[in-house]
Amino acid sequence: MTENSYDVVGIGNAIVDVLAHADDSFLSRHKMAKGAMTLIEAPVAEALYASMGPAIECSGGSVANSMAGIASLGGRAAYIGKVADDQLGSVFAHDIRATGVTFAASPIVGGPPTARCLVLVTPDGQRTMHTYLGAATHIGPEDIDAALIKRSKIVYMEGYLWDPPRAKEAIRRAATLAREAKRLVAFTLSDPFCVDRHRAEFMTLAEKYVDVLFANEAEIISLYQAPDFAAAVEQARRRPGLSVLTRSEKGSLVVAGSSTHEIAAEKVGQVVDSTGAGDLYAAGFLYGLTQGYDLPVCGRIGSIAAAEAISHLGARPEAPLATLIERKLGRLAPGANANKAVRN
Amino acid sequence: MTENSYDVVGIGNAIVDVLAHADDSFLSRHKMAKGAMTLIEAPVAEALYASMGPAIECSGGSVANSMAGIASLGGRAAYIGKVADDQLGSVFAHDIRATGVTFAASPIVGGPPTARCLVLVTPDGQRTMHTYLGAATHIGPEDIDAALIKRSKIVYMEGYLWDPPRAKEAIRRAATLAREAKRLVAFTLSDPFCVDRHRAEFMTLAEKYVDVLFANEAEIISLYQAPDFAAAVEQARRRPGLSVLTRSEKGSLVVAGSSTHEIAAEKVGQVVDSTGAGDLYAAGFLYGLTQGYDLPVCGRIGSIAAAEAISHLGARPEAPLATLIERKLGRLAPGANANKAVRN
Numbered sequence: 003m004t005e006n007s008y009d010v011v012g013i014g015n016a017i018v019d020v021l022a023h024a025d026d027s028f029l030s031r032h033k034m035a036k037g038a039m040t041l042i043e044a045p046v047a048e049a050l051y052a053s054m055g056p057a058i059e060c061s062g063g064s065v066a067n068s069m070a071g072i073a074s075l076g077g078r079a080a081y082i083g084k085v086a087d088d089q090l091g092s093v094f095a096h097d098i099r100a101t102g103v104t105f106a107a108s109p110i111v112g113g114p115p116t117a118r119c120l121v122l123v124t125p126d127g128q129r130t131m132h133t134y135l136g137a138a139t140h141i142g143p144e145d146i147d148a149a150l151i152k153r154s155k156i157v158y159m160e161g162y163l164w165d166p167p168r169a170k171e172a173i174r175r176a177a178t179l180a181r182e183a184k185r186l187v188a189f190t191l192s193d194p195f196c197v198d199r200h201r202a203e204f205m206t207l208a209e210k211y212v213d214v215l216f217a218n219e220a221e222i223i224s225l226y227q228a229p230d231f232a233a234a235v236e237q238a239r240r241r242p243g244l245s246v247l248t249r250s251e252k253g254s255l256v257v258a259g260s261s262t263h264e265i266a267a268e269k270v271g272q273v274v275d276s277t278g279a280g281d282l283y284a285a286g287f288l289y290g291l292t293q294g295y296d297l298p299v300c301g302r303i304g305s306i307a308a309a310e311a312i313s314h315l316g317a318r319p320e321a322p323l324a325t326l327i328e329r330k331l332g333r334l335a336p337g338a339n340a341n342k343a344v345r346n
Numbered sequence: 347m348t349e350n351s352y353d354v355v356g357i358g359n360a361i362v363d364v365l366a367h368a369d370d371s372f373l374s375r376h377k378m379a380k381g382a383m384t385l386i387e388a389p390v391a392e393a394l395y396a397s398m399g400p401a402i403e404c405s406g407g408s409v410a411n412s413m414a415g416i417a418s419l420g421g422r423a424a425y426i427g428k429v430a431d432d433q434l435g436s437v438f439a440h441d442i443r444a445t446g447v448t449f450a451a452s453p454i455v456g457g458p459p460t461a462r463c464l465v466l467v468t469p470d471g472q473r474t475m476h477t478y479l480g481a482a483t484h485i486g487p488e489d490i491d492a493a494l495i496k497r498s499k500i501v502y503m504e505g506y507l508w509d510p511p512r513a514k515e516a517i518r519r520a521a522t523l524a525r526e527a528k529r530l531v532a533f534t535l536s537d538p539f540c541v542d543r544h545r546a547e548f549m550t551l552a553e554k555y556v557d558v559l560f561a562n563e564a565e566i567i568s569l570y571q572a573p574d575f576a577a578a579v580e581q582a583r584r585r586p587g588l589s590v591l592t593r594s595e596k597g598s599l600v601v602a603g604s605s606t607h608e609i610a611a612e613k614v615g616q617v618v619d620s621t622g623a624g625d626l627y628a629a630g631f632l633y634g635l636t637q638g639y640d641l642p643v644c645g646r647i648g649s650i651a652a653a654e655a656i657s658h659l660g661a662r663p664e665a666p667l668a669t670l671i672e673r674k675l676g677r678l679a680p681g682a683n684a685n686k687a688v689r690n
Contacts (some may be wrong), residue, residue, distance in 0.1 A: 022444075056414070056441040056662060059403035070400070089433040089459070097400040100366075127398075138407070318400060320367075 007079040008104070009292035010188075011154035013146070014065030014164050015138040015169075016083030017117040018090045019277070021315060022057040024122040029130055034122065039131040039193045041165060043121075047134035050120055059090070060316045061097035062119055064192060065160045067278050067317045071285025071307055073102035074323040077292060080104040080154065082145055082176075086137035088118035101318070106147070110140050123315065127273035135166055142168040143175040150289055151176055152183040155292050156214070158284070161192030161221075164200040177211040186291070188214035188343035190284055198224060213243040214291070216284050222247055246301070247285055249263030254305065256297050265301030268309035268330075278317025282307040286323070306330050352448070353421040353636035355498035357490070357520055359482040359506050359513075361461040362426030362434045363621070365659060366401040368466035373474055378466065383475040383537045384680035385509060386464075391478035394464055400401030403434070404660045405441035408465055408536060409504045411622050415629025415651055418667040421636060424448040424494055426520075430481035434460035445662070450491070454484050467659065471617035483510040487519040495520055496527040499635075499636050500558075502628070505536030508544040521555040530635070532558035534628055535565035542568060557587040558635070560628050564593055590645070592627055598649065600641050609645030612653035612674075622661025627652040630667070638664045638681025650674050 029036055034049065039301045042050065061070075069079040081098055088108040094116060095107045114136040122130045141163070151157055155179040163169040180187050189212045191197050197204060204225060208215055215238070219231050221244070228234035230251075238245035239257050249267075256263040277312035286307035290300030307323050314320050327334075363510060373380055376394065386394065405414075413423040425442055429435035431453040438460060439451045458480040466474045485507070497500055500526040507513040524531050533556045535541050548569060552559055560583070563575050566589070572578035575593075582589035583601050591599045593611075600607040630651035634644030651667050658664050671678075 051440060054444065056405065056444045057437075058660065059437060061400070093401075093403060096395060097397075100398065151643075187418045316402065 006105070006127055006153060006155050007078065008080045008150070008154040010069065010072050010156045010158050010288050011080040011082065011150055012065035012158045013067040013082045013163065013172065014063050014160045015117055015135060015141075015166065016085045016094050017065060017119045017133065017138065018094055019060050019062035019119050019121050019317060020051065020057045021060065021121045021123060021275070021277070022054045024055065024124060026124055029122060029124065034130050034132070034277040036124070037128050038195050039119075039133055039162070040195070042132045042134050044114070045119070047120065047132070050132055054120065054122070056064070059093065060318070061072070061094050062277070062317050064092075064162060064190065064281050065158055066094075066098055066156060067281035068285040068288070069103045070098060070101040070318045071323060072289050074319045075285065075289040075303070075307070075327065076324040077289045080150055082147065082150070084138050084141040084145065085109050085154060086113060086116045087111045088115050090118060091137065097318075108145070110137050111262045113137055113140055121277055123193075123275045127276050127312065129277040139166040141166055141172050143171045146172050146175045146179070148179050151179040151185065154185060156186040156188050156288055157290060158188040161196045161200065161204060162188050164196065164203060170203065177207070181211065186213040187211050188216070188284075188288060190216040190280070191225060194220040194224040198222050201225065208241055214244065214288070215241070215245045216248070216280070216287075217235060217245070218248045218250070218280060244297070246287055248280060250279075254283065254301050256301055263298050263301060265298060265305060268305040270309045270312050272346050273312050275315045276312055278309040278311040282311040282319065293334070295334060296337065299331070299334065299337070302331060303327055349495040350426045350499050351422065352494070353498070353634050354413065354416050354500045354502050355414040355426065355494055356409035356502045356517065357426045357507065358407050358504045359461055359485075359510065360410060360429045360438050360478060361407040361463045361477065361482065362438055363404050363406035363463050363465050363661060364395065365404065365465045365467060365619070365621070366398045368468060370468055372581070373466060377580045378470070378474050378476070379539070380474050381472050382539050382616050383463075383477055383506070384539070386476045386478055388458070388478055388480075391462070391464065391476070396474055398464065398466070403437065404662070406621070406661050407438075408506060408534065408625050410442055411620055412502060412629040412632070413447045413627035414442060414445040414662045415626045415667060416633050418663045419633045419647070419651070419671065420668040421633045423490055424489065424495070425499065426489055427467065428482050428485040428489065429453050430457060430460045431455045432459050434462065435481065437661055441662075452489070454481050457481055463604070465621055467619045467621070471620050471656070473619060479510055481559065485510055485516050486512040487515045490516050490519045490523070492523050492685070495523040498668065500528060500530045500532050500632055502532040502632060504534050505540045505544065505548060508540065514547065515519040521551070525555065530557040531555050532560070532628070532632055534560040534624070535569060538564040538568040541565050541631040541643075545569065552585055558632070559587065559589045560592070560624070560631075561589070562592045562594070562624060572646060590631055592624055598627065598645050600645055607642050607645060609642055609644065609649060612649040614653045614656050617656050619659045620656055622655040623652040625661060626655040626663065637678070639678060640681065643675070643678065643681070647676060
């Protein structure tokens with residue numbers, strides 16, 4: 003077995019977020035599905051951007067946010083994603099590297115621009131997202147660095163990756179390489195609409211490849227087309243590996259076969275912007291796993307990281323998460339081998 | 347006299363801010379002049395950016411921030427500045443228009459990229475700025491729309507404009523047009539180092555063209571090479587027009603000949619980022635003037651707008667300033683003709 007150079011390597015759509023405040027009437031005027039992620043083409047993106055208020059730009063992308071979180075927690079993270087050779091591509095590359103994440107960008111030249119996500123944050127802190135994938139659609143199996151996969155304890159991928167045409171080939175290659183090297187495969191369902199678009203493939207993936215599945219209530223219900231959350235949980239128990247189910251202020255649930263761990267949500271003073279909450283929960287949980295902590299501790303780290311992300315605008319941590327975790331949980335003792343806890 | 351279409355037209359360097367947190371050791375390691383604005387060339391900008399932490403991008407530019415402030419206060423504002431035909435140029439144009447400011451961008455094609463300012467925010471809330479002017483250096487007299495100048499009550503320009511080579515021709519043209527049309531000319535000294543670079547020209551401008559001069563303590567001391575603030579104030583009294591002197595937490599001073607108005611600073615809970623405080627003070631003051639309010643009221647509006655800018659990251663108002671002013675000062679009665687108050 004090769005030496006572990008990284009705790010987690012993430013693969014996802016490399017996106018720059020364009021965040022603006024909006025009220026609910028703006029969402030209804032533009033027929034937006036509140037809280038969801040909708041894919042849009044360039045002309046729609048232009049028109050929507052023109053109608054939005056003043057914005058700030060900051061690097062995003064679900065798995066990229068998680069990798070930034072893992073680095074902030076003190077973990078070793080790498081990222082694979084596709085940007086263009088343009089200003090927003092440089093912004094993305096700078097920001098993820100500046101958090102300490104290894105990112106070997108090979109930006110595409112002469113193609114579509116770097117992906118952007120128009121994020122409308124309503125006064126209740128919810129975010130409604132419209133994504134133009136641009137350069138991110140060019141990811142393919144040639145972008146998967148086999149050595150990098152083999153040298154990482156966990157490979158983490160997002161459901162959103164199913165949208166670009168050749169990304170699923172990239173994912174299959176990464177998942178196969180990870181399996182061969184006896185690495186853990188983690189996956190997030192990303193979004194209930196995304197699950198709708200790719201249910202059959204996600205089911206196969208969840209049953210055959212995924213050791214750690216992340217989903218929120220709407221996503222896991224959508225995956226199993228279950229009548230309610232409880233029914234979806236029972237279905238999740240039957241798959242091999244862990245299912246980590248997040249429930250916003252109701253906390254999270256880690257199920258594996260007959261075992262269940264309930265984890266309380268971390269208290270948040272004010273929900274400023276929910277962007278990145280799920281991404282940072284996953285960061286905390288995966289970091290905990292790579293350190294060999296018990297599953298409830300992994301969940302606690304996830305909850306604390308998510309709470310930090312919710313308390314400010316933008317999806318990446320502002321405060322160093324390692325310090326925050328030590329303040330909340332004390333200095334944690336080294337854990338047992340996490341792989342044992344995952345593979346049941 | 348033509349009809350007033352705008353309260354204020356601003357002319358400045360159109361810049362996108364790249365904001366990151368940094369500690370004082372980062373500043374000393376990079377030999378940065380804390381609190382000042384330093385001009386840098388492209389290679390230095392690249393190297394500095396690479397060493398900075400994760401950043402957010404938001405539209406900036408001193409006078410552009412002021413115009414956004416005036417629009418947020420309910421005033422009618424227009425802006426003249428130069429961007430490139432690139433992604434950051436689109437970001438700048440979008441953001442200023444989204445605040446309600448008229449901006450007729452004619453982006454340069456095939457030249458340097460849109461200007462950016464690398465802003466390091468230290469834990470004390472101070473901002474240290476390194477600016478790569480790029481496309482902003484291409485502003486020239488051909489960018490000054492004579493009709494726009496004639497249709498605005500006030501023309502507001504920044505000292506920073508003296509740095510690009512042909513901008514001073516643009517400024518002279520704008521100031522002459524404004525004088526001919528009996529419009530007020532307002533000017534900010536921008537930065538003590540900027541005053542050092544262009545003292546003689548700023549003196550001529552202040553004596554002959556400027557009706558409303560904005561400066562902070564360091565800038566007015568630098569302009570007159572005075573031993574202290576009190577001596578600089580006495581010098582400022584001798585020039586025609588108003589001198590509006592800001593002193594951070596010590597408030598501001600409006601002097602015109604023998605008359606003096608002292609205005610208290612607005613209390614701020616926590617200084618998060620001082621970027622934009624001076625810009626927003628000028629916005630409030632100029633807006634007050636265009637509404638014909640008494641000078642102390644103009645200063646109060648400036649102080650309240652500045653306090654809003656200080657309380658969050660970024661230089662443009664987050665809260666609608668018109669609402670904030672009404673909450674703090676009540677609904678203000680229409681004022682007398684401000685021009686009378688200014689020209690002494």
